[in-house]
Amino acid sequence: MRDYILFSGTANEELSQEIAKYLDMPLSKSNIKRFSDGEISVQIAESVRGKDVFIIQPTSAPANANLMELLIMTDALKRSSARSITAVVPYYGYARQDRKAAPRVPITAKLVANLMETAGITRMVTVDLHASQIQGFFDIPVDNLYGAILFMDYIKSKNFKNPIIASPDVGGVTRARYFAKKLGLDMVIVDKRREKANEAEVMNVIGEVEGKDVIFIDDMIDTAGTMTKGAKALKDLGANSVMACCTHPVLSGPAYDRIENGDLDELVISNTIPLAKKSKKIKMLSTAPMLGEVIRRVQNNESVNTLFALHS
Numbered sequence: 001m002r003d004y005i006l007f008s009g010t011a012n013e014e015l016s017q018e019i020a021k022y023l024d025m026p027l028s029k030s031n032i033k034r035f036s037d038g039e040i041s042v043q044i045a046e047s048v049r050g051k052d053v054f055i056i057q058p059t060s061a062p063a064n065a066n067l068m069e070l071l072i073m074t075d076a077l078k079r080s081s082a083r084s085i086t087a088v089v090p091y092y093g094y095a096r097q098d099r100k101a102a103p104r105v106p107i108t109a110k111l112v113a114n115l116m117e118t119a120g121i122t123r124m125v126t127v128d129l130h131a132s133q134i135q136g137f138f139d140i141p142v143d144n145l146y147g148a149i150l151f152m153d154y155i156k157s158k159n160f161k162n163p164i165i166a167s168p169d170v171g172g173v174t175r176a177r178y179f180a181k182k183l184g185l186d187m188v189i190v191d192k193r194r195e196k197a198n199e200a201e202v203m204n205v206i207g208e209v210e211g212k213d214v215i216f217i218d219d220m221i222d223t224a225g226t227m228t229k230g231a232k233a234l235k236d237l238g239a240n241s242v243m244a245c246c247t248h249p250v251l252s253g254p255a256y257d258r259i260e261n262g263d264l265d266e267l268v269i270s271n272t273i274p275l276a277k278k279s280k281k282i283k284m285l286s287t288a289p290m291l292g293e294v295i296r297r298v299q300n301n302e303s304v305n306t307l308f309a310l311h312s
Contacts, residue, residue, distance in 0.1 A: 004299045005048065009057030009073060011066040012274050015090065015288060016056040022292030030076075032069065040065070042072045049081040054295055059093035059112070060273040061252070067093060067112065071119040078120035086123040086298065087116060090272035090287055091248050095130035113137040125294055127272055127287060128219045128247040143294060143304050147219070147247035148179060150270050150285045155183065155245070160213035162240065164188060168216050168230050176217045179245075188214070190230040203233035210238030220248035221267065224255040228262035241265045248272050249282075 005028045008016030020027045029045035055077070057070040070087060077085050094108035113134070116124065123140055128147040135142040155163070165187045167176035173189060180187040188207025214234050221227055221244065231242040242265055249269040251259075256277050259267055268283045269275075275284065290307075297304050 004052040018288030019292045052084045053082045054086045056088045058091035063093040074119040084122045087121045088125045098131045110137040151245040162212045164212045179217045214242045216244035218246045221246040222250040223253045224258040228258045231263040
């Protein structure tokens, strides 16, 4: 096996430590500092010549700083003669603008892909891209891992009497259907629409939820507005309980207050993004074993897909 080493950015150092522990190897040393005007300074503190390097750095908030840190680290490693540079980006920021949905808007998911490749990244590993077609924005290999395997066992351990999978909007139907099929469950859809400008959203539920334990499935939860309103709509229709499983806990603005005071009974997330606060309603599952195993398989030229086939 060729030599490989791990580096961590500052975005989620706890996850990086967990991955290193899984792989039974230390994190390599780098000095990452900020100048007084906010510019990022990086110095790689050991030789990387001829080695395969993995950088663990989600591009979550502050997205601009964390993205620039990843690019600058990559540039430093490339100029230090690293053989290959794999970016392990558990959360890929700027992914929500993945197409031209209106006139005169950018496609930031493609822009960031260009920046990463130009900097010198030769492969990317990520979890639950907001849209799977973003893989096609890259001309390098991209491993888009399914966060689903994190939640499967946890959902089964809850031993719900009448579980049913729910999509919080029409756009998430494919993801929810995948879960429902894997777990052998039925599915409902919450259709959200605003009838008139400045009027409250109307939540239409497609499917029967009375007496059911509803499990929302989504790739990210940001302000938690859609999820908590959906939970209220489901309980108004007689749902017994409402749980949500979301891979990326962006949780910005009023999200924590909405979760604490809303109708959602439990929010299950992964640690792709570090939490700003703790909550009794939030359960975090670790992506470290999955990411660590994928790093090992990539390095050994083993199949990544079979890892998910084992959990199907």
